[in-house]
Amino acid sequence: MYIINITVNADLPVEKHEKMFVEHTEWFKKHFEAGKFLMLGPYTDTDAHAGVIFAHTDSREELQSILEEDCYYPNFAKYEIREFAPKLISTKLPELAGK
Template sequence: MYIINISVKDGISKERHDELFSEHSSWFKRFFDEKKFLMLGPYTDTNKPSGVIFAVTNSREELDEILKQDSYYPDLATYEIREFSPKMISDDFVKSAVK
């Protein structure tokens, strides 16, 4: 499992960001529907366009290929990728996470 922090870089105009966000939304919906992205959403504690994705792929190489398809990749956003191995998951996780 991977945790991906995506942050749009400074300097992109609001118009360009809005134009690309539609493509970005289609990209993450596609991989959510394919069950490669398990959970995702924007950070709510900042005004900077950024968010997080929890992903499951067969390999890091597969994840890299998926990320390359994002409309912000490679020059307009930073992608911090961390490999993660959950050890405990609460039965209330979904109920607590979705508000």
């Protein structure tokens, strides 16, 4: 499983970001519906355009291919990828959506 932190470059013009964000949204919806992205959302403790994705793919190479489909990749955002193995998962996760 992976945690991906995405931070859009601060120097990206607002108009360009707004246009690209529509494409970015379609990208993450596609992979959420396919079951590759398990949980995602924006960071709310910053003014930066940044967020996190929890993902599960068959390999790091598959994840890389998915990230390369994002309109921000590679020049308009920073992608930090961390691999982890969850040991405990709360049954309350569905209740927390949107909170």
